[in-house]
Amino acid sequence: MAIIIDEQKKLFTLQTKSSTYQMKADKYGTLLHTYYGAKITPFDMSYLIVNGDHGFSGNPYRAGNERTYSPDTLPQEYSCYGSGDFRPSALKIRRADGSASTELVYDSYQTEDGKYSLEGLPALYLNEGEQAQTLIITLKDESDTVRVHLYYGVMEEADIITRAAVIENTGSQPFHLERAMSLNLDFLSGSRDLITFHGKHAMERQLTRNPIHPGIQSAGSTRGASSHHYNPFMILAGSDTAEDFGDCYGFSFLYSGDFLGEAEYDQMDQTRIVLGIHPGNFNFKVEPGAAFTVPEAALAYTSDGLSALSRIYHNAYRNNLCRGKHKKTRRPILINNWEGTYFDFNGEKLVSMAKEASELGVELFVMDDGWFGNRNDDNTGLGDWTVNEEKLGCTLKELSDRIHGTGMVFGIWFEPECISEDSSLYRSHPDWALKVPGKAPVRSRYQLVLDFSREDVREHIYSQLCSVLDSARIEYVKWDFNRSLSDIYSAVLPADRQGETAHRYVLGLYDMLEKLTSRFPDILFEGCSGGGGRFDAGMLYYTPQIWCSDDTDAIERLKIQYGTSFGYPVSAAGSHVSAVPNHQTGRVTPLSTRAVVAMSGTFGYELDISKMTAAEKSAVKEQIKDFKKYYFLIQDGIYHRLTDPFTDDRYCAWEFSDQDGRTALVNVVNTRTAPNPSTVYIRLKGLCSSALYRINGGQEQYPGSALMNGGLPLPVPSAEYESWQFYLTAE
CATH class of the missing domain: 2.70.98.60 (alpha-galactosidase from lactobacil brevis)
Structure with a gap:
């Protein structure tokens, strides 16, 4: 009992x-x-x-x-x-x-x-x-x-x-x-x-x-x-x-x-x-x-x-906790256009990116911010969820059909909780934003927040989103939220209930997500709040994955993903390969290392593939094949932290093993090179002590007990931020 x-x-x-x-x-x-x-x-x-x-x-x-x-x-x-x-x-x-x-x-x-x-x-x-x-x-x-x-x-x-x-x-x-x-x-x-x-x-x-x-x-x-x-x-x-x-x-x-x-x-x-x-x-x-x-x-x-x-x-x-058809099925490998184009795109540019990505094996194309209203920068347009056909040069359905024609499925970005003062919605309903009467509101990212504690506000936004999602074939939605709440005051609550607004806002958000995910059960919803600003168990109930961080630098991501792993599964963490020099840090890391790090998440790309060399494109093809090969081991396997990036400044290592310990994937990133280095040994976990393992298909066999107690000697890095993946299979 x-x-x-x-x-x-x-x-x-x-x-x-x-x-x-x-x-x-x-x-x-x-x-x-x-x-x-x-x-x-x-x-x-x-x-x-x-x-x-x-x-x-x-x-x-x-x-x-x-x-x-x-x-x-x-x-x-x-x-x-x-x-x-x-x-x-x-x-x-x-x-x-x-x-x-x-x-x-x-x-x-x-x-x-x-x-x-x-x-x-x-x-x-x-x-x-x-x-x-x-x-x-x-x-x-x-x-x-x-x-x-x-x-x-x-x-x-x-x-x-x-x-x-x-x-x-x-x-x-x-x-x-x-x-x-x-x-x-x-x-x-x-x-x-x-x-x-x-x-x-x-x-x-x-x-x-x-x-x-x-x-x-x-x-x-x-x-x-x-x-x-x-x-x-x-x-x-x-x-x-x-x-x-x-x-x-x-x-x-x-x-x-x-x-x-x-x-x-x-x-x-x-x-x-x-x-x-x-x-x-x-x-x-x-x-x-x-x-x-x-x-x-x-x-x-x-x-x-x-x-x-x-x-x-x-x-x-x-x-x-996670629900819906996507919680266990293999999720598509995506490319998001944000860091590749920011607001500077049109339909032709997006289709061109999709064609090149499709040829490499990418399965989902995501159109990020800038496709709606009068939205060519982050100062305008939020709240006006109507397709800017002039900018795209076509309808959303036509764009979606062309993306699907490349062999990919199509996704789209929304930020439904926020509103720009320069928007038709704000000019019509300024009282729909959270703000204190008689006080100029606090701006953040030059935007305000809609009062999602109000059912009428939610119903209006819900109707707009449904209209967009019904107008084309859309298989993925990225739900973003890019500021904190301030001036927490609802125009419809009496004075003695204003203290309820913040909690009612969250209940309203959950109500909206419940209605949308029920109305569109085939769409994969990904949560986001400027990256990881709302990476919590509450959101996982509605969105089975969350964009882990706006920092896409592979070396910075080692610590972010390490900390995330203590309370949340890898399958929940959105992680992408981005361009170098990295947009957040300026750091240059090898494409292979960026992929190794991004594979410890939902996996995708966030760059302009047309700017990649032929060798890089060939590498991307292999990365996608590898991720598909390792997918269920990564997403459903047992996660092992092998090193602590906060205390070990030379290497970061982690491992996935299957439930019976017969298969494992060990990932290692060199984070600091040094002259005349000593040998580093990584002790593995989760293997069968008596089983013999081959590493990356090699002829040599190693007992599980040896790899877990003696360890695996790492190669000497030949370049800064080099990485390795060791795929172990038991005989």
Whole structure:
């Protein structure tokens, strides 16, 4: 059983394949968190909680004179502001009288077969034949005006436990949620590190690992999107945990807007983790009889190190988060015209690029920004989703038909959430943009943001997009979003509900994506936000791949893709070969190296093929053949990080192995050349110890045990940024 309940003790034990999660309602009704870690025989772990009388840690009235009982030191499942717990709380409610004190006690529970879903929000789901269980624990305040329903999805085989909550107003007066987190998790002891992923535009998901220290450490976003700057995925790891050994916990937030993850190491040497919607732009009014649904968080634990933790998320997100026909089928190898032409193109230029790309084996041509409205630079036209036939020299259908005539399928770029002031839509509906009355708005990229919290705005944009997508054969859509939210104000919400705008915006985005992906189930949608500014699990529910970064430099991408791999599968990461000198860094790298790096993603090209030499075109043909050969090993295989590009400045190496370890692809990039170099040995992973392997079809055979323990000696690089691929097959 995935859920084991001792009704007499009010003890709830959740079991996955390799972990146990437990909580207990104590004699005063507090729902205590008693254990999360390696799978154990079901047992009441509350013996680990030792109470004491600690100064300035108050006691709830219901505990009488028991001064050793304090919410300030107890490990709790869903903590409340104003309850005497001074650590970061999961819930803060501002009541009609202005007070903000809530104490929740256990009320009831129920279980359901299967995995819960959340209306209007992304959530992990079950495929046919898969099993899971749901536990719902209800807490209430003493006046019974608030009920909090805590949802736990126990996906035993996936090794994932999900958490969500529904906060219900059962009173007669409205209240305002000022903080409603998805996850509250307390650890009684242990020396641990917090791993987060920071960055900026064109340098996303850079790994940071620091010991938990007294005080609060946090990562979050108030930009209206999960952001380039921090990612809604965190890891808590033992201080000695490494890739292949040690305890580690993952916390992934299935949400694409503002988020906050906090870790506090408190006065009792305990650690609290909270994760959820950032309270900075959040204040949600809940009327009597209404409820608020908190987004989902996905938790995972392993004692086998960071690689094992990543594999749990990779498998779960490939199989139980991404949806639609494209989640498992081979996706087409594409070419995007953006870095090849920017805004300077017409239909003839695009068809010419498509013909040359098709001859090399590219399968999908993507027309990027500049095809609509009065759009010849990034200052105009957003919001006017009508085809600029004068610029193209033809209709969209005619262009699409000509692209298909080359043997390729056709894709198109949109940025539906934004609007240019120089557009017909803005001149007609200036109130549709997010902006504060009487204040000049903050511009970014010379554009504003449409109020997607409004159904009328979404319906107008949806109608425009459908008109375009219905007018021609279009097999791919790149959905972009190129600025952060500011001036967050909706013209249709009253003053006491303006704090809902940012969250309602995200719900509106999800509503739009759900309608579009349902209306056009054959189209492959790729998410994008200036590259990786919205690379999160929430978006993967609607778009099975996301443009990993606007930085296409192969050497910079090593760190970006390395950081991304901790929480997200390779199949989700859009990655392309671009021209050199690179447009972002000016760096020159070999075409072969650019391809090796881009193959650890969805794979494609972003350049003008007509400017390539005959030798380069011949190389592209071979690269495409190789990627097709390795496709399912890369996209569905087990990913192994062999080196750390943040600590090893000479080589970056990673590997894909199949599920039984009989086949593997090892990728290595030389990142710094040196004179008179010593030999470097890369220890491989995931092979069968007793099997004999050939490398790139050679005659020599190597035992798997030798390659995993002795390693593979690397060639001496003959040029800067040289790369190698080693394809291993077992006899």
